[in-house]
Amino acid sequence: MSEHAHVAVLRIQLHFPDAGSLKAKRAQLNAIKAGLTQRVGAAVAEVDHHDTWQRATLLAAVCAGSAGRAVSGADALQRWLDDRLPQGALVERRMVSWSDLESLG
Numbered sequence: 051m052s053e054h055a056h057v058a059v060l061r062i063q064l065h066f067p068d069a070g071s072l073k074a075k076r077a078q079l080n081a082i083k084a085g086l087t088q089r090v091g092a093a094v095a096e097v098d099h100h101d102t103w104q105r106a107t108l109l110a111a112v113c114a115g116s117a118g119r120a121v122s123g124a125d126a127l128q129r130w131l132d133d134r135l136p137q138g139a140l141v142e143r144r145m146v147s148w149s150d151l152e153s154l155g
Contacts, residue, residue, distance in 0.1 A: 055148035056117045058124035061097075062108040062131065063140040069104050079106050085134070086110055090127045120145060 064082070069075040079096065086092045091112065098107035112123035124143055131139045 054115045056114050056120040057146050058112040058114075058120040058127075059144045059146065060092075060110045060112075060124060060127060061142045062110060064106040064108065064135065065137050065139075066104045066106070067137055072101065072103055075103050075106065082131075082134070083108065085130060086127060090130055091123065092127055117145065117147065 064079070066075050066078050069078060083094045083096070086094045086108075092110040093113075094108055094110045096106060097109045099105040110127060112120055112127060114120040114123055124145075128141055131141065
């Protein structure tokens with residue numbers, strides 16, 4: 051099974067320059083999280099900057115049966131963000147397989 055379980059994990063730093071309140075940020079952030087989940091199929095969680103008006107950090111995961119599919123899903127996620135966020139998003143990516151996780155103990 052180990053050769054058929056791969057995950058792309060992405061840490062996404064977002065900036066909302068026009069958000070003047072937590073409520074404004076939350077509205078934009080919820081739309082992004084919903085899009086990543088519904089359109090790209092990623093699991094998404096906000097992991098930092100919860101109380102900051104103009105910043106957010108998300109963690110997203112794209113699971114697939116092959117490394118190539120996981121990479122393709124992560125690429126689609128990146129394109130989706132680039133198309134919707136003219137101010138940009140900083141995305142860091144890590145790939146992991148089931149066998150990688152097994153070796154951690």
